[in-house]
Amino acid sequence: MDVLSDAIAAVRVGQPSSNRVRVSGTWCTRLAPYEGAGFHVVLKGTCWLLPDGGAPVPLGTGDAVLLPHGTGHVLADSAADAAAVRRAVPFERWAGDEGPDERTAYGGVELLCGKYRLDRSHAHPLMAELPEAVHLPNRVGSHPELRAAIDLLGRELEARRPGSGTVVPSLLDLLFVYMIRSWMAEGATGAWPAVLTDPVTAAALRALHADPAAAWTNDRLATEVGVSRPTLARRFTGLVGRAPMTYLTWWRLTLAATLLRDTEEPLAAIARRVGYGTPYALSHAFKREFGATPGRFRAEVQSRQGATA
Template identity: 65%
Template sequence: MDVVSDAISAVRIGRPTTNRIKVSGTWCTRLSSYDGMGFHVVLEGSCWLLPEGGAPFTLTAGDAVLLPRGTGHVLADSPADEYAVAGAVRFEDWQGTECVQQSSPSAELLCGKYRLDGNGQPHPLLAELPEVVHLPRRPQSHPELQAAIDLLGREAGSSLPGADVAVPGLLDLLLVYMVRAWTTDPESAARWPAALTDPVVAEALRLIHASPELPWSNEELATRTGVSRATLARRFTPLVGSAPMAYLTWWRMSRAATLLRDTKAPLDTVARRVGYSSPYALSHAFSRTFGTTPGRYRTHSATLTRAS
């Protein structure tokens, strides 16, 4: 079990959606904000991304962009002025215009989004991601991400045998690799990249994630990580954002939500698998965290999953 995988799987639902766009000439399109994580990959050429409230920046071949909270933004052939941005065509309408699907494109993009469980709570690692994560292609940098981009360039929109299975799998890998690239960025000043590289904190997180059902205590976690209680608290709390036992409770609730959403396990089974002695004890803690009962959460999540 690892934190990045757990953080993503706790909120991802359904299959990612994607559009492959070939574009040339002068163009400017707006993508409104939405529930989910957006992404863009530049397969060929270059373009500009203008985030709401942020400075525009250029994207070149091999670059990837993740928008963890579905922030609205504009894509354009140049750093368009405010008048051009104001008149930007909606992405849904723009795909049918003459500048798209050109035989000699100036840019080729893969644009899409991942559906999120709107009734859940994102892992604090994902919550700490900036509004826009720009991952430029650099030699010897994040080779697994670049490999996924190259494979997507060959598979997406193709008629190759098995492409319908390969593309969703590659898009899932793309998300993991984009988040991983952010967590391993040595220039990041965020807390969670430091938490995942601190040997004591990382081991405590691994233990909690691997076995949330165990009767953990501060003493037991400190012993298993080879430090004192005081040292564990001093290193864990500032980087994770909560004390070890508070994080344990949060993760148990997040795991319970995932089990309710993705399985048909009865409530007493879910309770045992996340460390609660009875369905009543789980329901009380779950309602306090999510503001709804486990049964209502399961019903609502089933509706979201079918819609995706």
């Protein structure tokens, strides 16, 4: 897997949820802060996003917006004033209300709104540095993969066909990746867009993520990348903020946490997969990083997942 795929896999839990909403007239709805990431795609019409503590964002047909940290926000037909925002209808009640005729009237606004469940207990720094709101306007020729995913979603949701229960979640997963890719391609500020475009650091990360259990050393990694050890250390540490072997240790433990969360594999098998010779060695390092033994960590994660299921 590549770094972005690994970063997403480390935090993703469960399947995304979505609502398709049609509305016209004057409206205003609030989405409370969420332990995950929210997204909206405007399939038709225009509206406004008003993030908590942020500037209003106008949204047009084909626009996508990702709220990667679950920021609370308001969606409205216009840049609503403070009084209107206070009267905003909670989204769960608003989206489920089939009463008003204008809710399904031709014209107005059509939205795809949804959430991704994320476990932030061991988020990759690439995910952590995403801004509160990632707005991706629909511009001719920009982000063709994202545009294609939005078009496919719109068509799939227009007429539910056999297999849509599999197709829609898969397309929503693609949408998540394409929104982050598009943000990076837009010249995003932050360390990780620079990390993944630097040939030396990117090659080193690809090698570490492709085989984290390998017996890596600084010399072996430098040889793999094709640079001297001092060059690797300088470039990698300067951009990533950690030395290569320090990053590898952190990633191995993060990967172990993901496997404890998502699988029933025994600790010995997980230790082998992430490069530790014995379960004891992994347990000792894991407790130092996460403040809990692997067994306790797994039990707590399963308890939280059961409570939110």
